[in-house]
Amino acid sequence: MMEEVKPYPVQPSGETLGYYDPHNPPADSITEPKSENAKTDPDQMDIVKATQYGMIDRVRKLVDEGYDVNEPDPENVTLLHWAAINNRAEIVRYLVSKEAILDKLGGDLNSTPLHWAVRQGHLPMVVLLMQYGADPSLRDGEGCSGIHLACQFAHTPIVAYLIAKGQDVNMIDGNGMTPLMWSSYKAFSMDPTRLLLTVGANPNIQDKKFENGALHWAAVQGNMAAINCLVKFGADTYMENKSHQTCMDLAKLRRNGYLIMRIKEFRGEAEVDNSTILKRLKSNKTVRKRVMQIVPFLVIFLMGAIPQLSQPWWVKLIAALCTYGVVYTLFRTFFDHRFGELVSLCISFSTKFFLHTTYAYFLWPHQSLLHNVIFFASSVCMYYQFWATMKRDPGVIQCSQEDRKRTIIELAETGQLELSKFCTTCLIKRPIRSKHCSHCDRCVARFDHHCPWVDNCIGSGNHHHFVLYLTALLPCLVLYFYACINYWSEECTTTFQDDGFRAYPSQVLLNKV
Ligand SMILES: [Zn+2]
Ligand SMILES: [Zn+2]
Structure with missing residues (x-):
């Protein structure tokens, strides 16, 4: 037939x-x-x-x-x-x-x-x-062997199989090109570049003809997926080819503005400028991280503290503008690409901190003993579950290098080496309901999601802690809100019935209580 x-x-x-x-x-x-x-x-x-x-x-x-x-x-x-x-x-x-x-x-x-x-x-x-x-x-x-061809055509499962069967990941073809150079040049997806780097491909080998490194080849094509991977695995952004060009020079030749910006960012990580104290602080990664962590605390505190001042409205306005100026300057000076990762966790910490500080300072006398006890108990529970969700292993799937190769061969030879079932970063077979967290770069069993508010994946290992954290958070918030209403009705002289809505903003802005 x-x-x-x-x-x-x-x-x-x-x-x-x-x-x-x-x-x-x-x-x-x-x-x-x-x-x-x-x-x-x-x-x-x-x-x-x-x-x-x-x-x-x-x-x-x-x-x-x-x-x-x-x-x-x-x-x-x-x-x-x-x-x-x-x-x-x-x-x-x-x-x-x-x-x-x-x-x-x-x-x-x-x-x-x-x-x-x-x-x-x-x-x-x-x-x-x-x-x-x-x-x-x-x-x-x-001059190309199987692995070079597989990389040229971005056939990731074949690359994985050939490596698992013992092909050298840094094998040089007839023109001095490595598989990594080919994939950086020809494959516009994350893989097989990421796969090659994970199994130990050297990103700083130079080809024989142009003396380009893998980063040069990726820059020639503006291949951002490959460039991100290469830099992450230690590719040298200052390496020069035969014509004394770095990847930055190639990006400039091609007028690729985005690439130029990214390479500058990558280099900024390593540059240390000691000329002034500010520049020294600015080039210190740890200092930048601390500033990014502290600023959300500062902003949330001032958002409450400035309206609370016993000052005329214009003083409050100036204070608010000054706060904006300081935060903007800090943002321009110290913030880098990590802020996106840090901001959720910092907001999560600072809101919890000020919620409980406010409760302890203002609100608890306006609650009944029972409500205070419930608030205290659920807070303790919430903090414990929050810590456990954040720190416990979410169910990261571990595997030795030998196990990985065995799995690849097994999957390939049984016709199951498909990218939907196989993680090309961790080089493991994905169990059902597991997923690779791109944020943490690891496979997690029974993956639910990556939670930026606890800065951890939610998976089989910490899912119950996460649910208990949310469960404990609910009575905290309800009782806090209830305490606020009690506080306002007992401490504020105006009422909605007598004074209307305008009374509330004027209390804050004009300090007329
Ligand atoms: Zn994975
Ligand atoms: Zn994650």
């Missing part, structure tokens, strides 16, 4: 070397399948077509009639190449049983069938050929 899978009748063409010129945009090195008027009658098909279409019976018949399975076609391509590029597992098994040569070089690129399967991203075919003994370290006519 005719399979419905579209055959791949065109061999890969050799334009890969064209990628080496950073001034030329890359062309896809695989020609799109051309429409063809193949004879679809199984009884008339030649053996090449039959292999491409996966017609095992026809292939068997022609081989039985005397066709040599290692006979190359006029394009110097063997049947095994055509079976590999079209992912025809049954035909590959049959051809191998008929002693087809596994690593025969063929086609315009002088590639093996394994190279063709890798280019097309057929992981099951790669697994099958390697199980029969195909050698992934062989080079094609352009």
